[in-house]
Amino acid sequence: MWGGRFSAxxxxxxxxxxxxxxxxxxxxxxxxxxxxxxxDMLAVQGIITEADRDAIHDGLRRxxxxxxxxTFPFRTELEDIHMNVENRLRELIGEAAGRLHxxxxxxxxxxxxxxxxxxxxxxxxxxxxxxxxxALLQKAETHAATVMPGFTHLQSAQPVTFGHHMxxxxxxxxxxxxxxxxxxxxxxxxxxGAAALAGTSFPVDRHRVANALGFDGPTRNSLDSVADRDSIxxxxxxxxxCAVHLSRLAEEIVIxxxxxxxxxxxxDRWTTGSSIMPQKRNPDAAELVRGKTGRVIGALVATxxxxxxxxxxxxxxxxxxxxxxxxxxxxxxxxxxxxxGMVEDLExxxxxxxxxxxxxxxxxxDLADWLVRELGMPFRDAHHVTGRIVAEAERRGxxxxxxxxxxxxxxxxxxxxxxxxxxxxxxxxxSRTSFGGTAPERVLEQVAWWRERL
Numbered sequence: 032m033w034g035g036r037f038s039a040x041x042x043x044x045x046x047x048x049x050x051x052x053x054x055x056x057x058x059x060x061x062x063x064x065x066x067x068x069x070x071d072m073l074a075v076q077g078i079i080t081e082a083d084r085d086a087i088h089d090g091l092r093r094x095x096x097x098x099x100x101x102t103f104p105f106r107t108e109l110e111d112i113h114m115n116v117e118n119r120l121r122e123l124i125g126e127a128a129g130r131l132h133x134x135x136x137x138x139x140x141x142x143x144x145x146x147x148x149x150x151x152x153x154x155x156x157x158x159x160x161x162x163x164x165x166a167l168l169q170k171a172e173t174h175a176a177t178v179m180p181g182f183t184h185l186q187s188a189q190p191v192t193f194g195h196h197m198x199x200x201x202x203x204x205x206x207x208x209x210x211x212x213x214x215x216x217x218x219x220x221x222x223x224g225a226a227a228l229a230g231t232s233f234p235v236d237r238h239r240v241a242n243a244l245g246f247d248g249p250t251r252n253s254l255d256s257v258a259d260r261d262s263i264x265x266x267x268x269x270x271x272x273c274a275v276h277l278s279r280l281a282e283e284i285v286i287x288x289x290x291x292x293x294x295x296x297x298x299d300r301w302t303t304g305s306s307i308m309p310q311k312r313n314p315d316a317a318e319l320v321r322g323k324t325g326r327v328i329g330a331l332v333a334t335x336x337x338x339x340x341x342x343x344x345x346x347x348x349x350x351x352x353x354x355x356x357x358x359x360x361x362x363x364x365x366x367x368x369x370x371x372g373m374v375e376d377l378e379x380x381x382x383x384x385x386x387x388x389x390x391x392x393x394x395x396x397d398l399a400d401w402l403v404r405e406l407g408m409p410f411r412d413a414h415h416v417t418g419r420i421v422a423e424a425e426r427r428g429x430x431x432x433x434x435x436x437x438x439x440x441x442x443x444x445x446x447x448x449x450x451x452x453x454x455x456x457x458x459x460x461x462s463r464t465s466f467g468g469t470a471p472e473r474v475l476e477q478v479a480w481w482r483e484r485l
Contacts, residue, residue: 052105054354055112059098061147062112063091065140065223068243070131072236078134083127090124091116112144113137134235136227138257138345143223145353147244149262152360153215156270159367160208164201164485166374171197172478176471178456179294179384180393187391190456193379195469198477200280205481207273214269218262221246225256228344258344260334263356267331270363271324277366278324281317284373288314293383298376301369316373320366330359388456392421392431397453397462406445416443 067088074084094116097103109115114137121128175194180187221241224231230253237249250256287294301316334355337348395417402413419442424434432454439446452458464470467477 047107050107051111051350051353052107052109052115054357055141055144056098056105056115057357058144058148058353059103059112059116060095061144061151062116062140063095064147064244065143066091066116066131068240069135069223071243072239073130073133073233075239076234076236078233078235079130083130086124086127087120087131090120090128093123094119111137111141113140134226134231134233135223136225136257138227139222139225139253142225142257142259143221143244145260145356146218146220146222146262149266149356150215150218152266152356153211153218156273156360156363156367157208157211157215159364159371160204160211160273161485163367163371163374164204164208164481166371167197167201167204168478168481168485170194170374170377171201171474174379174381175474175478176460177379177381177384178388178460179379180388180390181469187387187393189396190388190393190459191463191469192460192471192474193381193384194471194474194478197374198474198481200276201477201481203276203279204273205484207269207276210269210272214262214265217265219245219247220250221248222250222256222259224249225253228254228257254344258341260338260349260352263334263352264331264338267327267334267356267359270359271328271331274324274327274363274366277370278321280370280374281321284317284377285314285321288312288317292387293380295377295379297373301373301376316369320369323362323366326362327359330355385456389430389432392424394431394454394456394459395421397459398431398450401450401453402443402446405447405449406443 070079070084070087070091073079074081094103097119103115103119105115106118109118117128117131120131171194173194174197175192177193178190179193179196181189181191181196221237221244223240223244224235224237241247241249250259284295284297286292288297297312297314297316299312301314302312303315334352337351341348398420399410399413399417402408402416403410406413408416420434420439421431423438423442424431427434427438432451436446436448436450439450453462461470464473467473
C-alpha cells in the first residue's frame with residue numbers, strides 16, 4: 032500500500048498490532064455502499080469515466096456477494112476492510128480499481144463506514160426498544176389493578192400496582208428510545224469528501240454522496256470530519272444508560288423470583304437448574320442481563336478514555352473504537368431481546384403480592400393524610416401521631432387495619448371509625464389519583480398515552 036515510500040515490509044509484530052481486519056470486516060457492507068456512492072459521484076463529476084465507474088460497481092457487487100457467501104479471501108497483511116476490498120477489486124477488474132480511491136482517504140472512508148454502521152445500530156436498538164415497550168405496556172394494562180408492595184430502601188413503603196411498576200420502566204426505556212433518536216439525528220451527516228483532513232482539490236459533489244447514502248447533508252469541517260467519533264460515544268452512552276435500566280429490571284426479577292418474595296413466575300425457558308440441588312430454578316437470564324451491563328459501561332469508558340488525549344485529527348488510536356462499539360452493540364442487542372422475552376412471559380402471583388402489600392405498615396401515610404383531611408391537623412403533627420399509632424400496632428403485632436379504634440384513640444381521641452376506610456391496601460391504591468399516580472385508572476391513562484405515542 033505504501034511501497035513507494037518504504038523499502039522494507041513491517042515486522043510480523045507490527046503487522047499483528049496494526050491489522051484490524053479481524054473485526055472491521057463487520058463494516059464490509061457499509062464500506063461497499065460508500066464506495067458505490069463515491070465512484071458514482073466521481074463519474075458524474077467527470078473525475079473518472081463512466082466505463083471505470085461501471086466496472087467498479089460490477090466488481091464491488093461481486094465482492095459483496097463473496098463476503099455474504101463466506102468465500103471472500105480476507106488477508107491480514109492488507110490490514111483492514113478498506114484495503115481488502117480494494118485489493119480484491121483490482122484482482123477482479125484491473126486498473127480501474129485504482130481510480131476508486133481518487134479524492135478520498137482512508138481517514139474519511141473509515142469515518143463514513145463507522146457512521147453508517149452505528150446508524151444501523153441505532154435503528155436496530157430503537158426497534159428493539161419498541162418491542163420491549165410494547166411488552167411492558169401489555170403487562171401494565173393487564174395488571175393495572177394488581178396490588179403489590181412499593182419500596183424505598185427495599186423496605187415496604189406504600190402499596191402500588193404491578194401495572195404502575197411496569198409503567199415506571201416504560202418511562203425509563205422511553206427515554207432511552209428518545210436518546211437513540213436524538214443521537215441518530217446528530218450523527219446523520221456524511222464525512223466522505225473530507226479526505227485525509229483538509230478536503231480535496233478535486234471537484235467533488237459531497238451533497239450528492241450524502242444524499243445517496245441517506246444522510247441529511249455533508250459534514251461542515253474537514254478536520255472534525257475525520258477526527259470525530261461522537262457518534263460512537265453517544266451510542267455507547269445511550270447503550271450504557273439503557274443497560275443500567277435493563278439491569279435494574281433484571282435485579283427486580285431476581286428478587287421477585289426468590290422464595291421470600293415469590294411475586295412472579297418465569298417459565299423454564301428463562302431459567303436454569305442446579306448441578307447438585309434438584310429443586311432449584313435460577314433466574315439466570317435476568318442475572319446475565321444484569322452482568323452484561325458492565326461490558327457496555329466498560330466499552331463507553333474505554334472509548335472515552337481512548338479519545339480524551341487525541342489532538343486533531345486522525346490517530347491510529349482511533350482504530351480501537353470498533354471492537355468496543357461492536358461488543359457493546361452485540362451485548363445490548365441480546366440483553367434487550369432477553370428482557371423482552373422475560374417481560375412477555377413472566378406471570379405475577381397476585382395473591383402473594385397482595386399479602387405483602389400492607390406489610391411494614393404500608394398504609395401509614397394514608398392514616399396521616401386522613402388526619403390532615405378530616406381533623407385539620409398539620410401534616411407534621413399528623414406524621415407524629417401516626418408514628419405513635421404504628422408503634423402501638425407494632426408492639427401488639429397487629430396491622431394498622433386490625434388495630435382496635437380504642438387504641439388509636441388513646442393517641443388521638445378525635446379519630447373515628449371512618450379511618451378504617453383508608454387503611455385497606457385496595458383503598459390506598461385507589462386513592463392515589465394524582466397525575467402519574469398508582470390508581471388503576473391513572474395507570475390505564477398512561478398506557479393509552481404511551482400506546483398512542485409509540
